[in-house]
Amino acid sequence: MLNRKKFIQQAALSAGAIMAGPSVLKAAEYFNPLKLTILHTNDTHSRLEPFPMDGGRNQGLGGIAGRAGLINKIRSEEEHVLLFDAGDIFQGTPYFNIYKGEPEIKAMTNLGYDACTIGNHDFDAGMENLATQLTRHAKFPMLVANYDFTNTPMENKTQPYKVFKKGKLKIGVFGIGIEGKGLIPDSLFGATKYLNPLPKANEVADRLKKYEDCDMVICLSHLGNKYKESNLVSDEVLAKETENIDLIIGGHTHTFLDDPIQYKNKKGDDVIVNQVGFAGIILGRLDFEFSKFSGKKLAKSHTISVSQKTGG
Amino acid sequence: MKKNPPFLLLVVVFISAALSCNTIYQSQTLQYKTYRITPTEQPDSSQLNFLEPYSENVNKTMNDVVGVATVSMDKKQPEGTLGNFMVDAFITMAAEQYNTKVDVAIVNYGGIRLTQLAAGNVTTGKIFELMPFDNVLILQKVKGSALQEFLNIAAERGGWPVAGMTMQIKNKKAINVIIGGKALDPNAVYTVANSDFLANGGDNADMLRTIPQISNGYLMRDAILDYIKKLKNQGKNISANIEKRVTNAE
Numbered sequence: 001m002l003n004r005k006k007f008i009q010q011a012a013l014s015a016g017a018i019m020a021g022p023s024v025l026k027a028a029e030y031f032n033p034l035k036l037t038i039l040h041t042n043d044t045h046s047r048l049e050p051f052p053m054d055g056g057r058n059q060g061l062g063g064i065a066g067r068a069g070l071i072n073k074i075r076s077e078e079e080h081v082l083l084f085d086a087g088d089i090f091q092g093t094p095y096f097n098i099y100k101g102e103p104e105i106k107a108m109t110n111l112g113y114d115a116c117t118i119g120n121h122d123f124d125a126g127m128e129n130l131a132t133q134l135t136r137h138a139k140f141p142m143l144v145a146n147y148d149f150t151n152t153p154m155e156n157k158t159q160p161y162k163v164f165k166k167g168k169l170k171i172g173v174f175g176i177g178i179e180g181k182g183l184i185p186d187s188l189f190g191a192t193k194y195l196n197p198l199p200k201a202n203e204v205a206d207r208l209k210k211y212e213d214c215d216m217v218i219c220l221s222h223l224g225n226k227y228k229e230s231n232l233v234s235d236e237v238l239a240k241e242t243e244n245i246d247l248i249i250g251g252h253t254h255t256f257l258d259d260p261i262q263y264k265n266k267k268g269d270d271v272i273v274n275q276v277g278f279a280g281i282i283l284g285r286l287d288f289e290f291s292k293f294s295g296k297k298l299a300k301s302h303t304i305s306v307s308q309k310t311g312g
Numbered sequence: 313m314k315k316n317p318p319f320l321l322l323v324v325v326f327i328s329a330a331l332s333c334n335t336i337y338q339s340q341t342l343q344y345k346t347y348r349i350t351p352t353e354q355p356d357s358s359q360l361n362f363l364e365p366y367s368e369n370v371n372k373t374m375n376d377v378v379g380v381a382t383v384s385m386d387k388k389q390p391e392g393t394l395g396n397f398m399v400d401a402f403i404t405m406a407a408e409q410y411n412t413k414v415d416v417a418i419v420n421y422g423g424i425r426l427t428q429l430a431a432g433n434v435t436t437g438k439i440f441e442l443m444p445f446d447n448v449l450i451l452q453k454v455k456g457s458a459l460q461e462f463l464n465i466a467a468e469r470g471g472w473p474v475a476g477m478t479m480q481i482k483n484k485k486a487i488n489v490i491i492g493g494k495a496l497d498p499n500a501v502y503t504v505a506n507s508d509f510l511a512n513g514g515d516n517a518d519m520l521r522t523i524p525q526i527s528n529g530y531l532m533r534d535a536i537l538d539y540i541k542k543l544k545n546q547g548k549n550i551s552a553n554i555e556k557r558v559t560n561a562e
Contacts, residue, residue, distance in 0.1 A: 034337060046444075048363055050351065054438075055384075056430040061348065064363065065355035070347055072356060092425060094374045094440040095366060103366045110362060124445065169337055182516040185509060215337040246339060260344050276346060285345040290337040302338060309343035 034290040036166055037078040038218070039071060041085045042251030043119065043278035045092030046104055051279070062280040064107045070283055071111055078287075080166035083112060084173070086251030087119025087222035090130075092279070100125040105137040113140045115162055117175030117220035118147065119251060123188040128153040143175030143220055146200040148193035161204055163212050169290060172208030173218045176201055176238065178252055197223060197233050198241055205244035215290060216246045224253040225275050239263035239271040246302075247272045247286070254278040260286070260306065268301035285309070374437030379540040381550040384431045387424045390471025390481055390558040394429055395419065397552035398442070399475035401539035402449055402532065406505035409530050410451055415491055416459070417475040417505040418466065419532075420515050423447070424473070434540065434550060443533040448508040451526040457498040461519045463489060469515070471558040482561035507532055 050063035075081050085108065090101045101122075108116065122130055131153045134142060145160035161174035176197050180189040201219060208214045219238065226236040235250040243266050256277040263271045276284040287309060385393040403417035426442045454462070463479060463486035466472035471481055477491040489496035506520070513521040540550060 033340070036339075049367060050349070054430045055432055056428050058427075059430075060351040063349060063355070065357075065359040066349040066351075066353035068356035068359045069354040070349065073354075091444050092441060093444070094370050094437050097440055097444060097446075098370055098373070099366060103363065107359065107362070110359060182514060185512055185514065187512075213336075216339055258346075260342070272342060274344070281349060283347045283349060285347065287343040287345075288339040289341045291340045293336060293338050304339055304342055306342045306344065309345040 034167060034169055035078070035080060036169055036171065036216070036288045036290065037074065037081045038247070038249075038284075038286040038288070039074065039081060039083045040249045040274070040276065040284040040286070041067070041280055041282075042222075042249070042275055043088040043254050044085065044104070044280040045088055045121070045278060046090060046096040046101075047093055047279040048095055048103055048107060049093075051281075058279070058281060064111065064280070067280055067283055068111050074285070075112075080169070082114045082164060082166065082171065082173075084218070084220055084249055085113055085116035086220045086249050086275070087117045087175075087177070088121045088251060088278075089116065089119065091121040091124045096125070100129050101133045102137060105133045109137060109139045114164060115141050115143050115173055115175075115220065117222055117251075118142055118144045118158065118177050119222045120178055120180065120184045123180075123184050126153075126188060127190055127192075130154060131157045143173060144177045145174050145204045146195040146197050147177050148195060150191075150193070152191050154192070161208060163208070163214060169216070170212070170214045171216050171218065172205075172212055172214030173220065174201070174204045174208065175220045176223060178222050178224065179233075197238065201238055201245065202242045205242060209244040216288070217244055218247045218249060219245050220249050220251075222251045225250055225255040225257075225273070226253075235273045235275070236261075236263065239265060239273055241266060242271075243267050243269070245271055248274070249284075250275040256282070259308070262304075262306060264301075270302060270304045272304065272306070370437070374440060375435055377433040378436055378439065378537060379434045379544055379550050381429055381431050381434050383551050385429045385550075385552055387421075387427045389421060390560055391554055391556070392424075392473070393552040393554060394426065394442075395421070395424055395473025396475070396555065396557065397429075397550065398424065398536065399473045400552065401536045402505050403475040404542070405530075405535035405539050406449055406451060409449070409528065409535075410526060412451070412503060414451065414476065414505045415502040416477050418462075418510070419473050419507065420466075420510055421469060421472050422515065423507060423509065423532075429550075436537065439533060439536050439540070443536055445509070445532070447532045448527055449530050449532045449535045450506055450508050450511055452504050452506060452511055452520060452523045453501050453526075454504045454520070454523060455498070456496050456500045456502065458519045458523070459502055459504065460486065460489065460496060460498065462517055465515060465517055466558075471560075474557050478557050480559050480561040487561060 051058040053059045142158045149155045164171045208217045226234045235248045255275045260274040265271045276282040387394045399417040407414045467481040467486040468484040479486045479489045510517045
């Protein structure tokens, strides 16, 4: 269901199209499809500098300066770019032991991150510390829909979702965190309430698609890519068991995917899942092209054709 | 009439169609690319400048060489050299710190935070990366039956580094557990060196939650650093072997 504003907008557009001749608009849309570039990282784990040149297998890889250079280049070439991180920003190099996350959050602000979600290790120096670092240094929201931080230092420091407008496109983005029990020490997780990710993800995605009128819904997830244990919720389970999510940008399992994974959701629509290892070794890039559709055509399930980008 | 519908009717049909079926944008194609951030990537100089004051301070404290690794050690399951080196450090240093005999040392696989420790000079910073958490090396007196349950978690999760014992994994359970040369006795009590993370029920080790912890706040990272110093004093370098401590049955 579209809201009133969009309905009137669409009706006016259609009327205008008739006056101009229907084929004109159609042709313009056909030849200039709307484009959106999504860049993403996960589990950067305080890797601000490249891995040291010590003969290790990752030597020289990663680092915020190289990542920034690449991001700047892509931003100069593409009109609509969004940059996301799927959590575990903290912990892994001495920078975190000494500075407790300040340079990590500052760097993400410098690089122009649009949003991130929260990982289990982002609790490592305590919730109070995380709240302080975000308040002081983040110019981007931390999104999580299934942690209830009421009566904790993180109360009101996160939001469940955010809607980004990119040209004519509305992109809804929300975050889903992993269960703290057995993973985050009780002393760090404190009074945080963990909410079941599947119903929560469905609820928020539904809201973003139907009431916020989003053309695309993205979940930043720290659940992990997939598990052998059937009782654990992963991005695979999230993709298959929900509706209205188009893309899951994952983290936690440090999975290096050569290609994004394509699943069918509960309605039979395509869902894309991607994850790019850890430590900022890789920057993921997803270029989407959008077409305009009538409600009638939308009745059938949504499929998306996926291919590797050449060049660039 | 059928072949040439009046223009007005066409317009009416079109408008009503436009009003009843709203249009939205939907993604049709996705082109993906993964960029490896290699040293050839042109770095953004403003980010290098931003990092400088931080890195200067970090490197001052972290770049000192604490020891030399004679081989590259890897994080692997069911058993890996890097994990073996860590639990060797834990069983040795726990015995020294708490002045007691320690039967078994275990670390959870997820607690190994480097995939590889390269051969050559090992810096303080490297050990911080290997064990970045401020986890405490603790002791627990664990009954054999509870230890078996705990080892089953290690088995279910693909095998964790152990010292002072050997085991095999079959159907996600620990079998043929040998401690100090003898089969695990469900009624015996073993002194187990472990992290406070696991002892507090981390990685679903719920059976450890209720067992009292002997702790003086000694960090696991300090145990590794002290172990390297101890080796150095004995004229030894850092190394570890695969010793069939944990194997898959069959």
